[in-house]
Amino acid sequence: MYSDNILGFETIEKNLKAMAFKRLIYSFISILAILFLLSSGLTIAEENNAGSFQRGLSKFFDYPVDLFKEAFESGWRWYAYVFKYLPDLISTINMAFFSTLFGAIFALLLSLFASKNLIKNQYIVTFSRRIMDILRSFPELVIAMIFLYLMGKSELPAVIAIVIHTAGALGKLFSEAIENADNKPIEGLQSCGASWWQRVRFAVIPQVIPLFISYTLLRLEINVRASTILGFVGAGGIGEALSAVIQFRYGDEIIAIMFLLVITIISLDYFSRFLRGRLIGDNK
Amino acid sequence: MEQVLNQNVIDAVDLKHKKHIRILIITGFMFMVYLIGSIIHFDLPNLAKKWNKDRASMFMLDIYAHKDHIKMNWKDPQKIDVRFEGGHRHVYKDDPTWLIRNKNNQSTIVNFDNGGQFVFFPNRVEMRNFPNINEPFIFKLNKNGKPYVDGYVGKESMLPSWMRATENKVEVRPSLYERLQVYGSKVEVHRYELGWKYFWFDFDSPLVGKGFLDAISLMFNDDRVDPKISNFNLVVNEFLENEIWHHNTVLFAMVETLLMAILGTLIASMVGLPLAFLAAYNVTPLSSIRFFLRRLFDMLRGIDMLIWSLIFLRAFGPGLFTGIFAIAFTDTGTLGKLMSEAIENTDKKDKEGIQSTGANKVLQHRFGIIPQILPIFISQSLYYLESNTRAAVIIGAMGAGGIGLHFLGALMTGNDFENVAYMAILVLVAVMCIDTMSAKLRRLLIGIEDKK
Numbered sequence: 138m139y140s141d142n143i144l145g146f147e148t149i150e151k152n153l154k155a156m157a158f159k160r161l162i163y164s165f166i167s168i169l170a171i172l173f174l175l176s177s178g179l180t181i182a183e184e185n186n187a188g189s190f191q192r193g194l195s196k197f198f199d200y201p202v203d204l205f206k207e208a209f210e211s212g213w214r215w216y217a218y219v220f221k222y223l224p225d226l227i228s229t230i231n232m233a234f235f236s237t238l239f240g241a242i243f244a245l246l247l248s249l250f251a252s253k254n255l256i257k258n259q260y261i262v263t264f265s266r267r268i269m270d271i272l273r274s275f276p277e278l279v280i281a282m283i284f285l286y287l288m289g290k291s292e293l294p295a296v297i298a299i300v301i302h303t304a305g306a307l308g309k310l311f312s313e314a315i316e317n318a319d320n321k322p323i324e325g326l327q328s329c330g331a332s333w334w335q336r337v338r339f340a341v342i343p344q345v346i347p348l349f350i351s352y353t354l355l356r357l358e359i360n361v362r363a364s365t366i367l368g369f370v371g372a373g374g375i376g377e378a379l380s381a382v383i384q385f386r387y388g389d390e391i392i393a394i395m396f397l398l399v400i401t402i403i404s405l406d407y408f409s410r411f412l413r414g415r416l417i418g419d420n421k
Numbered sequence: 422m423e424q425v426l427n428q429n430v431i432d433a434v435d436l437k438h439k440k441h442i443r444i445l446i447i448t449g450f451m452f453m454v455y456l457i458g459s460i461i462h463f464d465l466p467n468l469a470k471k472w473n474k475d476r477a478s479m480f481m482l483d484i485y486a487h488k489d490h491i492k493m494n495w496k497d498p499q500k501i502d503v504r505f506e507g508g509h510r511h512v513y514k515d516d517p518t519w520l521i522r523n524k525n526n527q528s529t530i531v532n533f534d535n536g537g538q539f540v541f542f543p544n545r546v547e548m549r550n551f552p553n554i555n556e557p558f559i560f561k562l563n564k565n566g567k568p569y570v571d572g573y574v575g576k577e578s579m580l581p582s583w584m585r586a587t588e589n590k591v592e593v594r595p596s597l598y599e600r601l602q603v604y605g606s607k608v609e610v611h612r613y614e615l616g617w618k619y620f621w622f623d624f625d626s627p628l629v630g631k632g633f634l635d636a637i638s639l640m641f642n643d644d645r646v647d648p649k650i651s652n653f654n655l656v657v658n659e660f661l662e663n664e665i666w667h668h669n670t671v672l673f674a675m676v677e678t679l680l681m682a683i684l685g686t687l688i689a690s691m692v693g694l695p696l697a698f699l700a701a702y703n704v705t706p707l708s709s710i711r712f713f714l715r716r717l718f719d720m721l722r723g724i725d726m727l728i729w730s731l732i733f734l735r736a737f738g739p740g741l742f743t744g745i746f747a748i749a750f751t752d753t754g755t756l757g758k759l760m761s762e763a764i765e766n767t768d769k770k771d772k773e774g775i776q777s778t779g780a781n782k783v784l785q786h787r788f789g790i791i792p793q794i795l796p797i798f799i800s801q802s803l804y805y806l807e808s809n810t811r812a813a814v815i816i817g818a819m820g821a822g823g824i825g826l827h828f829l830g831a832l833m834t835g836n837d838f839e840n841v842a843y844m845a846i847l848v849l850v851a852v853m854c855i856d857t858m859s860a861k862l863r864r865l866l867i868g869i870e871d872k873k
Contacts, residue, residue, distance in 0.1 A: 171687065178684045185677070186740030193737035200735035235459045274852045276811040278818055278825070279845055282832050287480065288471045293463050366727050366815055370829070376727075383731065395728055403723040 207388030218393035222378055226397050228292070229374035233360040236296045240303025240360075241353045247304060248311035254320060255337065266312070272305030281367045295372030299360050310352045311345070318344040347416040354409040361405060365398060482597055483838035487618045489513075491520065491531055491539075491610040495562060498543040501529050510664070511624045519612070531610050533599055539610050545571075546608050551595050558584075560591055560603045568603040617839060623663040628656065636660070666843065671827060675847055677741055678823035681813040682806060682855070684741075685748025690802040693753045697760035703772075704764060704786060714757070721754025730816045743821040748809050759801055760794065767793040796867045803859040810855045814848055824848060 144152075183190055208215050250256055251265035277298045284294030322340035331339070368376020375394060382390040460466070490507040494500065503520060505511035516522065519532040529541040537551035548558040559571035568591045573579060577586045585592045593601040598613040621636055622628040627646055631639065639646070640653045647655050661669040698704045700714035730747035737743050772789030780788070817825025824844055831840045 175684065175687060178680050181680060182684070182741035182745060186737060186742045190737070190742060193733075193742060197733075197736040200732055231459065231462070235463065270853070271849075274849050274856075275845070276814045276848070276852075278815045279828065279848060282818075282829065283480075283841070283845075286832055286835075287473050287477050289473065291464070291471065293465070293468065293471065296463055362725050362727070365725065366819070369727070369819060395724075398725060398728065399723050402725055403719065406723070 204388040204392050208392035211389040215389050215393060218390050219397060222375060222390075222394050222397055225373075225375040225378045226401060229364050229368060229376065230361055230401065232292055232296055232372075232374055233299070233357060233364040236299035236364070237303055237353060237357045237360050239296075240300045240356070241307055241349075243300065243304035244307035244311050245349070247308040248315060249337065251308065251312040252315040254316055254318070254323065255333075255341065266309075269305045269308040269312075272301050273309065274305075275302065277302045277363050277367065278370065281372060282370055285371050290371040290373070292373045295364060295367040298367065299363055302363075303356055303360060307352060307356055311349060314345045314348045314352075315341055351413040351416055354413055358402070358405050358409055361401065478597065480838050482613065483836075484842040486598070486613045486615050487839065488611045488613045489517070491612065493529075493541050493608045495606060495608070498541065499527065501541060505618070505624060506665070508624075508665075531612065533612065535596075535598075537595065537599060539599075539601055541608065546601070546603060548593065548595075548601070551599075554581075554595060558593070560593075560601075560608075562605065566605045568605060617666075617843075619663070619665050621663075622659050623665055626659045626663070628659050666840065671824070671840075671844060671847065674817075674822070674824040674827050675851060678744075678813045678817055678825065679810065679851060679855070681741055681744030681748060681816070681821070681823060682809040685745045685813070686752060686802060686806045686809050688745065688749040689752035689756055689805070690798070692749070693756035694760055694798060696753070696757045697764060698786065698790075700757060700761040701764035703767070703769065704790070714761075718754045718758045718761075721750050722758065723754075724751075726751045726812060726816065727819065730819050730821055734820050739820050739822045739826070741822070744813055744816045744823060747816055747821070748812060752805050752809065756801060756805065760798060763794045763797045764790060799866050800863050803863050807852075807856050807859050810852050 179190075186193075211218075247265055247269055250261055251269060253262055256262050277295075280301055281295050281298035284297050288294050318341055322344065323336050326336045326340045364372070364374060365376040365379075368374040368378075369380045371377065375398065379391070379394045379398075382394065464471070488506060490504045492502060492504070501522075503513045503517060505513070521530040521532070522528075523530065527543055531539045531541075533551075535552055537554075538547075538549045540547040540549060544561065546560045548554075548560075560568060561571055563569055567588060568586075570577075570580065570584070570586050570591060573586070580586060583594050583596075589605060591601075591603040593603075600611040600613075602609045602611075619629070621633055622631055628636065628639070636656050640656050642652055645652055645655075650658075661672070663669075696714055696718075700711050700718065702708075702711060705711055726747050729750050730743055733743040733746045737746070767790050771793060772785050775785045775789040813823060814825040814828075817823035818829045820826070824847065828841065828844045828848070831837045831844065
């Protein structure tokens with residue numbers, strides 16, 4: 138039954154051991170590299186930090202405890218603060234929502250040109266991909282700060298920055314989704330003589346739309362965090378309010394804003410997971 | 422074979438279609454209302470008005486060009502000096518070739534590449550030979566010490582559009598590359614040239630004027646420029662201690678930012694993985710521990726990186742620790758949650774196989790679970806490394822230091838746009854490097870990445 142040229146058990150064992158040894162060496166080297174990186178990095182950090190690690194660690198709870206104490210002392214007034222900053226929060230969420238929407242529209246347009254199965258011209262595909270890479274590479278904050286400088290303090294520069302970043306980030310995910318779509322419906326429509334747009338509309342989009350919406354929801358979550366941070370550098374909304382109260386050291390109001398932010402992020406997380414679960418169909 | 426559709430079926434489909442259309446119209450209407458409301462709210466129609474054209478053009482110009490300031494005080498007209506970007510310490514010792522001092526009639530000529538000239542005299546400034554400008558303009562001071570354009574007193578509205586005369590200042594800008602400002606006390610000419618001057622070596626450096634390739638060849642040349650130190654050290658030192666571009670601080674800040682991202686992600690993955698095991702139901706039988714860890718993950722994740730960085734900023738002060746811990750805390754939550762879900766989704770047959778050989782619990786997990794989750798773990802960690810590189814720039818600007826803070830600082834001073842552009846390009850390059858490296862590593866370690 139066994140042919141003669143099959144490897145003997147000894148050879149197999151030897152090969153296996155050699156492979157195991159090689160893997161062991163590789164893991165050993167990578168563990169050493171990681172440990173070296175960690176220790177040298179932490180040494181650099183210790184040398185260049187404003188305060189030392191140990192002193193910082195002992196003070197770690199001071200600030201949160203102070204804040205909570207102040208919030209507790211302010212009593213019922215604290216609840217009023219929560220409502221006071223609600224409009225700011227809504228403005229931040231709206232900023233994120235609007236820019237996610239626009240970013241997704243741009244991403245959709247870009248991704249159609251960056252998918253190999255829709256565009257046969259290699260140059261257009263590569264060109265659109267590079268554009269998306271560049272749009273995605275700049276952190277929102279960098280774009281936002283430049284636009285804030287050029288346009289004055291308002292919400293618009295932040296919106297533009299988030300739209301640019303979102304278009305790049307979502308565009309990549311969208312084009313990957315399109316490329317992974319089943320080719321058979323496209324071919325079927327092509328065989329009936331459907332135009333390019335008809336193929337996209339009736340063969341591609343129905344396949345990828347649940348995935349697109351799910352990615353967009355995930356991005357919305359990220360963008361709410363981003364627009365809060367952009368508020369910090371002058372784009373308005375709850376970020377600006379937070380930066381103001383931090384400067385004035387109003388502990389109770391800081392806690393109120395942080396409370397609003399945490400609640401928003403957690404509820405957005407659950408909401409988007411619920412929606413995504415329903416759209417994609419696996420409830421997890 | 423012909424199939425006859427039942428009328429009821431047709432009706433049902435029709436009804437559904439109508440309902441579908443109705444929902445679509447309502448959604449579309451709401452969408453339009455939201456869009457219009459938001460466009461008004463964000464003031465999109467006034468986009469063009471808000472766009473500060475002067476600032477934007479100055480910004481762009483400063484990014485790709487540099488300028489020399491030529492200054493004359495009316496009180497001491499013979500003392501004309503030329504400074505690079507107007508810096509106090511950047512005064513040219515020898516006159517550049519485009520500056521000609523005429524001792525006979527006490528005039529000084531500033532030549533431009535397009536043939537135009539500004540000529541300083543002790544009592545006036547003349548503007549000559551600019552292309553497409555036929556009229557020679559003359560700028561003087563009146564008895565009260567205020568600047569004016571000769572022949573245009575009281576007729577300021579007749580002046581060409583590139584010239585602006587106010588009570589205390591006459592500003593002349595024939596094109597983007599030439600600028601003349603006449604004040605009551607002084608006259609200043611800005612002369613723009615393309616390129617980033619002194620990028621490699623500073624104004625006062627012995628190597629000034631050398632380019633990148635020159636510097637490289639000098640490094641391996643035995644003839645010492647400075648007899649005290651070797652050429653290699655000299656080149657490196659002079660490059661890093663460039664006072665105009667601050668390579669020293671900028672490059673170190675970039676390293677700091679990268680360290681924040683890498684160490685933060687490393688710590689998060691090293692802490693997150695064990696915690697993920699403890700939070701998975703097929704590893705930890707105690708539901709109380711699981712519940713506690715799940716809520717811990719939610720808390721770490723829910724408190725945004727921004728808030729963590731503010732808290733750490735108070736404890737550790739500005740610096741690397743703030744960035745590292747803000748990233749580590751947030752991502753411990755995210756990675757822990759993701760990995761605990763991955764562990765729960767592992768195939769239990771592997772573990773049972775190991776168990777059947779009589780292995781203990783630790784070995785069961787080591788050989789039954791870890792091989793299954795390792796690819797997910799590595800690829801997720803690398804994805805977080807990518808996004809954390811951007812996050813580290815942002816946390817840095819919030820106060821943790823690194824390139825983000827330098828970027829914010831350079832932008833706020835409002836005249837070092839070339840440094841702003843330099844840092845933006847540096848960030849772009851670093852982010853792209855990390856992205857490609859992590860993609861390569863992922864492919865190397867997992868090998869299943871290519872879907873094509």
